[in-house]
Amino acid sequence: MADDQLAQVAAAFSRKATVYDAFGQDHANLARMRQKVYDQLARWTPAGSHILELNAGTGLDAVALITRGYRVHATDLAPGMVAEMGRKQAALALNGRLTLQQCSFTELDQVQDGPFEAVFSNFGGLNCVAELTAVTRHLPQLLRPGAVLTWVVMPPVCPWELLRWPQDWRTATRRLRRGGVRAQVEGVSFQTYYFTPGQVRRALGPAFKLLELRGLSIVTPPADNDQFARRHPRLFARLARLDDRLSRWPWLNQIGDFFILTARYEPI
Numbered sequence: 001m002a003d004d005q006l007a008q009v010a011a012a013f014s015r016k017a018t019v020y021d022a023f024g025q026d027h028a029n030l031a032r033m034r035q036k037v038y039d040q041l042a043r044w045t046p047a048g049s050h051i052l053e054l055n056a057g058t059g060l061d062a063v064a065l066i067t068r069g070y071r072v073h074a075t076d077l078a079p080g081m082v083a084e085m086g087r088k089q090a091a092l093a094l095n096g097r098l099t100l101q102q103c104s105f106t107e108l109d110q111v112q113d114g115p116f117e118a119v120f121s122n123f124g125g126l127n128c129v130a131e132l133t134a135v136t137r138h139l140p141q142l143l144r145p146g147a148v149l150t151w152v153v154m155p156p157v158c159p160w161e162l163l164r165w166p167q168d169w170r171t172a173t174r175r176l177r178r179g180g181v182r183a184q185v186e187g188v189s190f191q192t193y194y195f196t197p198g199q200v201r202r203a204l205g206p207a208f209k210l211l212e213l214r215g216l217s218i219v220t221p222p223a224d225n226d227q228f229a230r231r232h233p234r235l236f237a238r239l240a241r242l243d244d245r246l247s248r249w250p251w252l253n254q255i256g257d258f259f260i261l262t263a264r265y266e267p268i
């Protein structure tokens with residue numbers, strides 16, 4: 001991963017860190033999506049497991065998973081994000097169940113505290129890397145046999161965004177562009193890339209057996225839309241029920257704002 005991309009991502013998300021959690025407050029859509037992720041993770045990952053979290057951001061998920069009985073080693077590239085996690089670690093009684101490390105997921109050979117029973121990445125952090133093999137190459141050294149991987153990744157097809165064609169064709173087509181697209185976070189731009197579940201599975205290789213694949217927000221708005229659920233609560237509730245029903249269907253489980261892919265590490 002090019003150094004300037006890493007530097008830009010780190011700068012962008014460090015600036016974002018202090019306002020990141022506020023965006024998620026009173027955001028029913030985002031809260032629903034996080035709950036779906038936790039449900040799928042918990043379905044396959046035994047309570048008490050030691051989880052390696054990649055691109056952990058401000059530690060919202062790490063804290064939520066600790067309250068569900070897991071131990072978490074939370075890593076992120078951006079110093080500002082790691083500082084936010086440090087504040088939560090100091091303020092909350094987590095009984096030593098949260099450890100932190102500033103680390104790029106392209107340098108997982110630097111990770112301390114392994115081996116782990118699970119590896120988790122939420123809400124598109126992995127979409128900041130051009131080649132997923134830069135991440136997957138170190139997993140065998142970090143994971144116990146039987147470890148569960150839960151990755152939440154942004155795919156190229158998001159129906160809600162496609163519906164913005166033709167008025168806002170840039171947003172409608174952004175995920176479909178070859179070579180990714182520039183994203184702007186807090187005035188800093190960096191490249192983002194969109195992956196199909198097939199591309200994720202190829203990067204993981206045959207030692208990872210697929211357990212579950214679900215689309216997330218196929219017919220509900222994307223995570224950055226914090227208004228729709230507030231303005232149209234009944235329609236949102238209906239769409240959310242439909243989304244739940246569609247999320248496992250073949251083909252539909254590959255599209256949406258994200259997909260949640262769960263696989264088990266079974267080395268031969």
Ligand SMILES: C[S@@+](CC[C@H](N)C(=O)[O-])C[C@H]1O[C@@H](n2cnc3c(N)ncnc32)[C@H](O)[C@@H]1O
Nearest residue numbers: 013055056057076077078104105122123125128
């Ligand atoms: C959209 S945020 C998601 C944060 C968190 N997982 C959540 O669900 O709220 C993306 C995160 O990915 C992190 N990230 C991006 N590239 C990374 C890399 N190469 N290594 C580690 N973290 C990275 C960013 O610093 C940022 O915290």
